[in-house]
Amino acid sequence: MGEVRNNHSDNDTHAAPVWLDEAYLEPILQRSKKDPGLRILQLDIKPATAKGENYASIMTRVKVNYLASGSKVPGHDFYIVKTTYENDPYIAGVFGGYDVATTEMQMYEKILPQLTDLLQQTSNPEKVFAQTLHVDYEHAAIIFEDLTVTKHQTADRLIGFDMEHAQLALRKLAKMHAAAAVLNEQQPGVLTKYDHGIFNRHTQGFAPFFTSMVGVAAEFAAETSELGPYYEQKLKAMQKRVMEYSTRAYDPQPDQFNTLIHGDYWVNNVMVRYNENSKELQDLVMIDFQFCSWSSPAVDLHYFFNTSLETEVRFQHQDALVQYYHSILVQTLKDLNFSGYIPTLRQFVLQMEKARFFAVTVSLVSHAIMINDQNADADFNGLMLDDERGRKFRKLIYTNKKLRDILQRLLPVFDRCGLLDVVD
């Protein structure tokens, strides 16, 4: 399993925020530890994200040496500070439309702590989220515990999860989904107002990216003998509908089970922990709540399945994983005395089918950039802009052999289900 890369030269990482200093952090720590006499002795600040790891935010790792009141021995705490691309107006403009900073701040400040409280009441409580230290709306910054300190690490996005990891990831997801449904039942409207997922009815900011990538996929099909002009034509025609069809998967339907979905649930947005000695998988925490929205859980599942699984698990065991996810969802909903609609497994399977077009988008576009190992132009401009650099980068993404092999198998599966047909 890989680690988050953090030992790169300055060209490959992003700079830490200027306002992050002792004077800023001390009162925050004092409040958090209920210790007005606490003093910060030393701050160690390091950039934490490399290019290609995160297109939407900047992460900074903070190590704090402090002295608690009446203590002679210094304490150490570790945090991650998460901020946005405030300085780049283009990026800020696009992401602004998605409200990502606000959503995530509200998640960490208000929502996740309430979900945690709810989950504490279940018969098998477990940690699902990182604990929030502080949310700063003015600087659009979130500070939460650094999970690497408790030996959590990011998994290898190039390989994906086996069944064991996948089940653990789905168990946590199911608990989040269940707790969120219950929270909204207790406080009607508190979560249904979140409607700025990656696909939403307010902005099409990412459209150039998705549309152009489907075009690259069409070219890939044309030059692959097993696929050929049939698929090329279908994908070319699909370009102008991919945004609408994907957004339909997100629209909450009244006769389905809806909840607050994660919205970007893939390998890089969980952190896993192994036993130091036995190397056994022990725990998993969910991170990164920028794209939460009130939708069908099928969105999270199709996204997860098509970005985060080992290839054979993806092709052969999705049904079993859905069944597993569903069992935890139902168990947790019942544990929390949810009195709303709880879908049967069959009903949930049909709900997954209704949103299945989203698997196409995720497979052709999202997964393509996630298993990209060519990092030179791997930034937001490379994804979005219709310039020489952007076109070159997007084409390069599709030279990835693993991606090509998967799509060669997957496109006929989608096609026989009618998912590559433009219907309106």
Place this chain on the structure above:
Amino acid sequence: MSVTDLISALDSLPKFESEVIVKGSNCPGVPDWLTETYLEHALQKFYNDQALKITALDLRPALGKGENFGGVLTRLKVDFRRGDGSCATGHYILKTSFEGDEFARKAMEPYDIFNREMSIYEEILPKLKSLLLEIHDEEEIFAQTMTVDYDRSALVFEDLNARGFVMPDRLLGLDLKLARLVLRKLAKMHATSAVLNERENGALESYDRGMFNRHTENYAPCFLGLLAAAKRRVSQWPGYEKYAEKLESLLPIYMELGKRVFDVTQSHINVLAHGDLWTNNVLVKYDKASGEPLDVIIIDFQYSAWGSPAIDLFYFLNSSLQWDLHLHHQEDLIRYYFDIFSATLRKLRFNGNIPSLVRFRHQIQTKEFYAMHTSCTIFPIHRNVETEDADFNALMENNQRALNFKDACLSNPVTQRLLKELLAVYDRKGLLDANQ
């Protein structure tokens, strides 16, 4: 013993060879009224030739035990001379209902299978053929009707055997080419029926007595008995206990789940479903030289009902295919069917909503219980090799003989292998849960 050996053994069983009958008949199952005179009148009407005369008549039983539970079939070979002096030979099948067995008659009565088949051969199928001719499609889907006699519950249609059509091997299942041939015919039959229903203001919607329906549960002992037999067999397999439990828990809700498949969902595309589409209701013409299948004809419309195409699709795809197709290629075949179905609807200018493949799949998926039902209870009967006790009573009753018969069906190794593969698949799709 391999499957091929079994088939050879079955084939070499002495067939019921009767004497050639010329006038009058003492052929078993053939009614008294079936005289040369009767047939002569029928032929005169059919050929619109009052001077037609029969010169020779040959009657033989058409099927053996285990091949058809829905009536008595007699093969007729009729030599006749037309009014203009020319001679010809007609080959027909006479189909009449069970007249002997009171138990069977009573059980089947509310399903009205004989009247239904007669009305379909008389009124519906010829109109479907006309619709195809409207779009210059000369595809042959059914046997041609010669005469329909409601008073006597008798149906005479052309004997396709005489044209070289034979029954495919019911134990092997159909290969890709044959499956597609059947699906092509089915698609056109479905499409024309949807159009006919539209043009005749819902006339086909009165066909509401399929195998599961809201008028009767007479076949419950058969379906529930087979489900129970499946459960008995599955519970013997280590590691399959939870599936056996799920099958058991389905018993109280099973008939209701079946009825929901047949309930008409108005917002979906609906058709006149065949209702019993499996290998034995399909006749194939093979090329004499290469052995390749050239054409198929669909027969036996006793269980036709207005409803979802899923009724036929899930039944056919889960009863009649070769192993690999059954397990891994149903989606391909559904697409193949759908492309022809929707194209035919379009050509005929169907006014209703023609769903996209994606929508169509969503629609039929609401009826997917029928796939599980077919694989788990129908497939075992169809593939049964112990045909000695294979009759209607063995299916419908609950006595020891009937239980033994059903257990025998579930002892077939092919059936067992199928269940071992598919139970897990159905379970993951939520189709084994009492609460679906």
